[in-house]
Amino acid sequence: MSGAAASTRYWAVIPAAGGGTRMNSGRPKQYLSLKDRALIEWSIQPFLDAEWIDGVVLVLARADSEFARLPIARHPRILTTLGGGARAESVLAGLEVVAERSAGFKDVQVLVHDAARPCLHGSDMERLCEEADDDHGGILALPVSDTLKRARQHKIAETVDRAFYWRAQTPQLFRLEPLIRALKECAEHGLPVTDEASAMERAGYQPRLVRGRESNIKVTYPEDLQLAGFWLAQAQRRP
Numbered sequence: 001m002s003g004a005a006a007s008t009r010y011w012a013v014i015p016a017a018g019g020g021t022r023m024n025s026g027r028p029k030q031y032l033s034l035k036d037r038a039l040i041e042w043s044i045q046p047f048l049d050a051e052w053i054d055g056v057v058l059v060l061a062r063a064d065s066e067f068a069r070l071p072i073a074r075h076p077r078i079l080t081t082l083g084g085g086a087r088a089e090s091v092l093a094g095l096e097v098v099a100e101r102s103a104g105f106k107d108v109q110v111l112v113h114d115a116a117r118p119c120l121h122g123s124d125m126e127r128l129c130e131e132a133d134d135d136h137g138g139i140l141a142l143p144v145s146d147t148l149k150r151a152r153q154h155k156i157a158e159t160v161d162r163a164f165y166w167r168a169q170t171p172q173l174f175r176l177e178p179l180i181r182a183l184k185e186c187a188e189h190g191l192p193v194t195d196e197a198s199a200m201e202r203a204g205y206q207p208r209l210v211r212g213r214e215s216n217i218k219v220t221y222p223e224d225l226q227l228a229g230f231w232l233a234q235a236q237r238r239p
Contacts, residue, residue, distance in 0.1 A: 001052040001126050008107045010129065011054055012047040012171070013094035016040060016115035017061040017083030029219060030115040031066045035229055039219060041072045042118030042232065047111070048075060049122055055101065057094040058115075059083040088193035092183045098176055110179060111171035112196050116219040119231040120171070128173050128210045136205045137174035139197050140212035141166040169212045172196045178203070 001010075016030050030040035040058075047056045055077045060067055062082050067073055073080075081097050083090030091112055102108045111125065124140060132138030144165040150157045172195060179196060182203040186193050193199045197207045215231040217224060 001050070001129060007105070008109060009054055009102050009105045010050075010052060010109050010111065011098045011102065011176075012056045012111045012113060013059065013091060013098065014040075014044060014047075014056060014113050014115050015059045015083055015087055015090035015094065016067070017059055017064075017090045018087070018115075028061070028064075028066070032219075032225060034118060034225060035232055038066075038070055039118050039225075039228070040067070040115050041070060042228075043113065043115050043120070044072060044078070046120045046122045046125060047113070048072075048077060050125065053077075053111070055079055055098075057081060057097045059090040059094040086193070088183050088186065088199065091196060092180065092187075095176060095180050095183070099180065102176070108176040109173055110176050111173050112179075113171040114218055117170055117216055118219065118228050119215045119217060119235065121213065121216070121235070124212055124216065125171060128171060131208060131210045132173045133206075133208045135175075136207050137172070137179075137197075137200060138208035138210050139172040139195075140169040140216065141209045142169065142212055142214065143167075166209050168195055168197060169216050169218075170195070172207070174200060174205075174207070178205070 031038050034042060044056055047053050057079045060080055060082060079097055081093050083093050098110055128138055128140055144162045144167060148160045148162050150160050174196060182199040186199045186202060200207055217228060219225055219228055
């Protein structure tokens with residue numbers, strides 16, 4: 001990646017221990033078929049295409065028996081470990097693998113990405129690394145374009161100013177050690193962690209918002225698979 005300091009090491013961590021219950025598919029959504037590949041293979045591929053990333057740590061459920069059967073599982077830059085019941089536990093497990101593998105390096109940056117985001121553009125990932133704050137990190141995100149309503153008992157309580165709101169995406173980029181500390185502090189105090197940025201915010205950091213794109217969707221509901229297929233087809237048509 002142009003502009004990256006030679007001493008900076010980059011790793012990716014992808015938590016994939018969840019069950020994806022909202023898909024109602026009977027299997028973890030990351031293994032659903034998407035254009036002749038498993039969804040998770042699309043989510044991993046941009047990081048393998050980026051030669052400046054040292055490795056990808058995939059965090060699996062203890063009962064996972066599907067990943068090992070995928071062709072991508074044999075890639076030499078993919079490492080696996082076991083996750084926990086919550087996303088933060090799985091991310092922390094992945095970070096500990098990174099810490100072990102990158103021992104001796106002072107500047108280690110980690111990109112945490114959702115296993116169910118199959119349409120990430122490599123150029124967006126690079127831009128995140130270039131624009132994120134050195135100390136505070138950054139995330140891909142999109143400014144909200146819809147009018148927002150605050151609800152109370154399923155009725156509109158007020159209209160809120162959308163200029164202040166962004167939709168968080170992944171990857172989210174942070175230095176390894178501060179992110180480990182932030183996640184551990186949240187765990188010690190029983191604080192919920194919806195994404196890595198929320199843990200860093202509680203630790204006093206102000207991550208930079210780096211504009212992403214609409215195509216970087218998270219597959220959550222059955223209809224999202226078709227939309228993801230559309231975006232992947234569009235990307236493949238680009239010269």
